[in-house]
Amino acid sequence: MSAAAAGVEARLPIRSDLDLVRVRQHVRQASATLGFGLVEQTKLVTAASELARNTLVYGGGGEVEATMVGDGRRAGLRLTFSDRGPGIPDLERALSDGYTSGVGLGLGLGGARRLVHEFAIDSTPGVGTTVTVTSWTARAPRPRGGF
Amino acid sequence: MNDDFPRPGAVSVPVLRLGDVLLVTLQGDLYDGMAARLQQDIAQAIVDSRVAGVVIDISGVEIVDSFLGRVLAEIAAHARLLAARTVVAGMRPAVALTLVELGLTLPGLRTALSTEAALELLGRADAARPGGPHRDAR
Numbered sequence: 001m002s003a004a005a006a007g008v009e010a011r012l013p014i015r016s017d018l019d020l021v022r023v024r025q026h027v028r029q030a031s032a033t034l035g036f037g038l039v040e041q042t043k044l045v046t047a048a049s050e051l052a053r054n055t056l057v058y059g060g061g062g063e064v065e066a067t068m069v070g071d072g073r074r075a076g077l078r079l080t081f082s083d084r085g086p087g088i089p090d091l092e093r094a095l096s097d098g099y100t101s102g103v104g105l106g107l108g109l110g111g112a113r114r115l116v117h118e119f120a121i122d123s124t125p126g127v128g129t130t131v132t133v134t135s136w137t138a139r140a141p142r143p144r145g146g147f
Numbered sequence: 148m149n150d151d152f153p154r155p156g157a158v159s160v161p162v163l164r165l166g167d168v169l170l171v172t173l174q175g176d177l178y179d180g181m182a183a184r185l186q187q188d189i190a191q192a193i194v195d196s197r198v199a200g201v202v203i204d205i206s207g208v209e210i211v212d213s214f215l216g217r218v219l220a221e222i223a224a225h226a227r228l229l230a231a232r233t234v235v236a237g238m239r240p241a242v243a244l245t246l247v248e249l250g251l252t253l254p255g256l257r258t259a260l261s262t263e264a265a266l267e268l269l270g271r272a273d274a275a276r277p278g279g280p281h282r283d284a285r
Contacts, residue, residue, distance in 0.1 A: 017179035024176055024210065042210055042241035046249060049212040053179075111213060111249040 007033045008068045008077065014055045023052045023064055027079065030066055034075045035137050044077065044135050047115035050108045051081045051131050059083025059129055069134060076117075076136040087125040095121075160185050162192055168200040168269055169193060169231075170262065174207035182218045189222055193229045200269035201226050204262050206237030216251045223256055233257065234265035 008030040012023055027048040031041045048064070055062040062083030069076040088094045095110050109131075113119040116133040123129040160181070163170045169192055171185070189201060203219065205211070211219070223233035236259045246252065259265035 021176050021178045028209065039241045039244055042239075042245050043248065046210045046212050046245045049210060049214075050249075053212070053214060108213060111251070114248050114250070115245065 005068045009066055011063060011065045013061075013063050014052050014081070014083075015061045016056070020049060020052050020056065024049050026066060027077070030068075031077055031135075034068065034077055036077070036135070040135060040137075043115040047112040047133060048079055050112040050115075051079070051133065054108050054131070055081045055083045055085075055129075058088075059085030061085075062128075071136075074136050074138050076134050078132065078134040080130060080132045082128065082130040084128040087127055087129055088121075088123040089125050091121060091123060160188075162188060164192075164196050164198065165266070167198045168202055168266060169196060169198045170202050170204065172204045172207070176209070177215065179214060182215060186218060186222055186225065190225045190229060193226060193231050199231055201231055201233045202259075202262055202265040202269070203233065203235045204237050204265075205235060205242075206239065206261075208242065209239070211238075211242050211246055211251075213249060213251055216246060216249075216253055220253055220256055232269060234259050234268055236260070236262045236265040 010026055013019055024045050027045045031044050065080045067078045069078045116135045118134040120132045161172050219235055226233045234257045259268050
């Protein structure tokens with residue numbers, strides 16, 4: 001367990017486009033270590049890339065912290081992106097597709113939210129933005145079950 | 148974290164000319180600045196080599212985010228203005244699933260399952276050109 005955590009838990013700076021590559025590589029490696037399937041790995045790395053780019057472009061740089069989480073039945077990877085940038089005044093609008101305050105297609109936040117299992121955002125104008133996403137190695141069994 | 152992390156100068160994108168087609172092979176993880184430079188290189192190569200088609204092989208690309216998706220769409224748009232057609236070849240299934248969930252379906256981008264299929268797609272169109280619609284028609 002701690003051996004897995006060693007390859008998973010990290011705090012990485014997001015200051016340049018090379019840092020984006022490092023973040024993607026770490027999330028790829030960490031999600032593989034935790035046993036995510038290829039499609040889930042790809043979704044998680046893509047979401048991390050979108051969020052890290054937001055941190056860099058709109059937040060003026062920041063960092064991401066990767067932590068291993070567990071609920072007793074399955075393992076998960078939690079990524080927390082934080083910056084001390086201008087913040088997002090209208091979160092509802094920022095999460096809708098097509099919204100962009102800079103270059104890009106405006107798919108960053110809303111798109112990233114669809115690629116992960118849990119998504120939380122906390123933004124205060126003038127203070128900064130923190131986005132926390134979590135994905136689990138297997139989705140929880142449906143309530144109706146099947147056994 | 149480790150010292151063998153590729154430095155900017157160490158990564159390059161091979162651009163080969165095959166007849167009247169430009170074959171661009173993307174591999175590994177492109178950083179943003181490099182993707183932007185690639186756009187300029189391809190546009191210049193289309194004009195310099197007078198090719199009619201561009202095939203971008205992304206079979207070695209593990210993820211396509213909205214930035215790289217936009218870069219690919221823009222390369223196709225540049226090529227179209229320079230009288231060349233673009234086919235993106237070899238997208239991994241996990242990448243296709245992720246792009247759709249991301250909301251990036253890239254409707255203007257022509258795709259093929261392999262480089263061979265992409266070349267065939269362009270070659271067939273070229274072979275049909277004399278009798279069919281004229282690419283250079285006024």
